[in-house]
Amino acid sequence: MLRPTFVNPVLGGDRPDPAVIKVGDEYWMTYSSFESAPGLLLYRSRDLVNWTYECAALPEPLGSTFAVDIAEHDGRFFIYIPFIPAPWSELEAPAVFVIHADSMEGPWSQPIDLGIRWAIDPGHVVGEDGRRYLFVNGIRRIRLTDDGLGTIGELQQVYDGWRYPDEWITEAYALEGPKLFRRGEWFYLVSAVGGTAGPATGHMVIVARSRSVHGPWENSPHNPVARTTDAAHAWWSRGHATMVPGPAGDDWWMVSHGYENGYRTLGRQILLEPIGWSGDGWPVGALDDIGGELEAPAGAASQRASTAFADDFSTLRLGERWTFHAPSPGEASRLALDDGLVVAAKGAGPGGSSPLALLTGDHTYEVEVDVELLGEEAEGGLLLFFNDRLFCGMGIDGERMRSYSGGHVTHWREPAPASRRLQLRIRNDQHIVTGWYREPGGEWVRHAIRYETSGYHANTMGDLLSLRPALYAAGTGSVRFRDFRYRPLR
Structure with missing residues (x-):
């Protein structure tokens, strides 16, 4: 039986910096809402291809809402949010807050200030020591309190990224967007470099791994896992990715964002692509160009088209x-x-x-x-x-x-x-x-x-x-x- 196919984007329009979590047999996603209110719009899916709006987690943003992370811990859900000062906000510096709820449907709490300043792009992880940590751009790390609603200590530099060849045409190095997950005995750190706009070939996805959240972090020999290598490709500036296990259980998928070739006016749209695993346990991109029809996850429904x-x-x-x-x-x-x-x-x-x-x-x-x-x-x-x-x-x-x-x-x-x-x-x-x-x-x-x-x-x-x-x-x-x-x- 032939599996269904899909074409990118899986969620059209300007929805940058996707954060995805798998909850049972479902997936939940949100993305940067910047200077929009309500903010942090939450979408639900069972197949990673078709997404349905459910609710807004942030009725009143405290500033421009940058790339977040969604986490589940002991049956409770958390969204870690960086707010950036805006003309209408009271913030004086970029600041990381958190909201929490008993379920992804909410209701969500009011934002709680974690006391982290001059940082964006939080990524949550539970270490091998059972403690909770937050990684931010840079890549820096800070310990969270057990309830995830406070911090202990200061930000510490823990990873310097992977350096691409200088002759590659990018916007800027810009090490950002850490997303972490554990598979087997390894912690994987997925991040972005190259700049999120600028040249079509700039943004990219890189991976490092460690047996401990305390490092040392080893760069993948397969980096970058995803990058627009040619401006003739359908999707430009691919990056800021989350990797999740697929509906079949043994498959893996990457959700990222990118500009459509010729349609930067539509902003960064949500992209889906399969991830393979090397023999020595590294995630690898299966496709260089993710334009055209792709084989969908097992059991996926037919992709819904835009409607009037x-x-x-x-x-x-x-x-x-x-x-x-x-x-x-x-x-x-x-x-x-x-x-x-x-x-x-x-x-x-x-x-x-x-x-x-x-x-x-x-x-x-x-x-x-x-x-x-x-x-x-x-x-x-x-x-x-x-x-x-x-x-x-x-x-x-x-x-x-x-x-x-x-x-x-x-x-x-x-x-x-x-x-x-x-x-x-x-x-x-x-x-x-x-x-x-x-x-x-x-x-x-x-x-x-x-x-x-x-x-x-x-x-x-x-x-x-x-x-x-x-x-x-x-x-x-x-x-x-x-x-x-x-x-x-x-």
């Missing part, structure tokens, strides 16, 4: 669908369900509005929404949003249509009706962005200007995000959104 959806805003699907970008504390209080979604205005324009955004992994799609202004000085609209400095789209202020490109109001004055309610549509067709608008019940009118957005990505902006459909409400008063629709077109 409509949101009438009868319920508020924060986390599952919508997240705020760069929110202030209590941002959700801006929202109300009243004949649609009413969003209180914030900021002088789209950049400062903390828009509601959704992730997409599609190359070509349409979004549309009905926009109604509920204040004399309100402005609202529909965008493709990267960050507060880079976005495009259109909005209305009751007097004219505002057209945005490159993060600025353009000089073009679109001859749209001076209306307080318009329906807006945006199509992104492989980076070519076209807009339409109409009064309710009228005919669609194409916006006169098209945009090309292939450069709206991390290497342009120095910001590890993605280009996302978004709703914004700026100025004063509020904006009502009705009948949002998303359609993948191919």
